[in-house]
Amino acid sequence: MKLQHYLGGLEGLGPVSTETRVFVETWETRIFGIHTAMMALSSQLPLPPTPSKFTTVWTWADLRKGAESLNPFDYFKFRYYEKWLGGISGYFIDNEYITADELDALTEEYYSDPSKSVPAAGDAAIDNRVVQYLVEGDSPKRDTNVSFDFAVGDLVSIKNVPSIEHTRLPGFLRNKSGTVETVYDGAYVYLCDTGTDGIGAAMPVYCIRFEPEDLWPGNTEKNFSLYADLYSHYVEAPAAASAKQAA
């Protein structure tokens, strides 16, 4: 397990931040822009090619895998966009677009002279594709024949799949039971294959209602309910769950 996947319900964290700004430092806007451009230029999208030298895949899953691969103590030490900056820089270095040495050297130059500007260059076709991605998106919905094992109102159990690198199953829902609230129309892929965790291919997605008292017995508030959208791979019939426990 990774603590990053088990955030929901942690104790002892102190007051929440009520900071309503999106960016608290100007530099954060730049890494957000770079990340969005990478998603837009990513090679799996069915968009026209551009002269960009970016030839590999970058999706939300890649960003999340990077953040979730951090030592948990570092995950909570670094601010949100600090994690992005570390993960994205690492990706460009690992994929040999840039070297760590040239990034370090140029960082020193801009550190010594923050007013020094970035170079002027580039083909407008690259930016047109970035805008096209923002406008058109990248729908995960697929017209695939899939079977729906559950209907609204069914009681279901949540599996505890072996998630190693990445998951979309929050830790606090594992081995718990809930009730199907919504069966979403169609099938949905995930952005990458999560391996033993089990998502990637097109499959149904259910919205499942959980009673907080079942999630945190004796240690939660009254008169609220928690809903989570979960890929069907994480969901099974209660009988299957109890058979496994008995075995």
Place this chain on the structure above:
Amino acid sequence: MIDRFQYREDREAYSAARVKALEALLIKKGIITDKTVDTVLDFFETKMGPFNGAKIVARAWVDPSFKDRLVTDTPAAIAELNLPEGMAGAEGEHMRAVANSPDVHNLIICTLCSCYPWPVLGLPPYWYKDPTFRSRAAREPRAVLGEFGLPVPEAIEIKVWDSSAQIRWFVVPERPVGTEGMTEAELEALVTPEAMMGVAIAKAA
């Protein structure tokens, strides 16, 4: 004492230099252009943002049948409005709206990351991305809302929606009392991103 729990004293200046160096290298290597980052940021100032969500909510306030359609089939209802192109674009491919009522208050969270409906709300504020919010809102939403200055009486049910798959959620807050004579444009100005994620309610100015 180990290094793990220490930051550089020049934490922000160093990150600023490093991201600038990264952007410069990516421009030099032909991956992005010198206008790419500004193009993205401009898009979020003019096309995708909470100003779209505010229009949707104001319409729901003045037209109850629109509100019904909005919570039944969110994308189809949004498509009825004259909003910029891209309301089903990046991070808006599958959106679902939930409406507050006198009996129910809705709160959107993402315990795994920071899923957020970009086209109608723009980019997530810091509070939404903060691990403390993501953790605590799942187990003690009433306490968390209290810290936002929003007491929710125990008689009102709170529904917490954890965005763990591909659906992006937003809240239609209730129309504030005392706004009966206001125009749709005036109503839009009362809708905040916080109200559309459920940590605030809309208030008559």
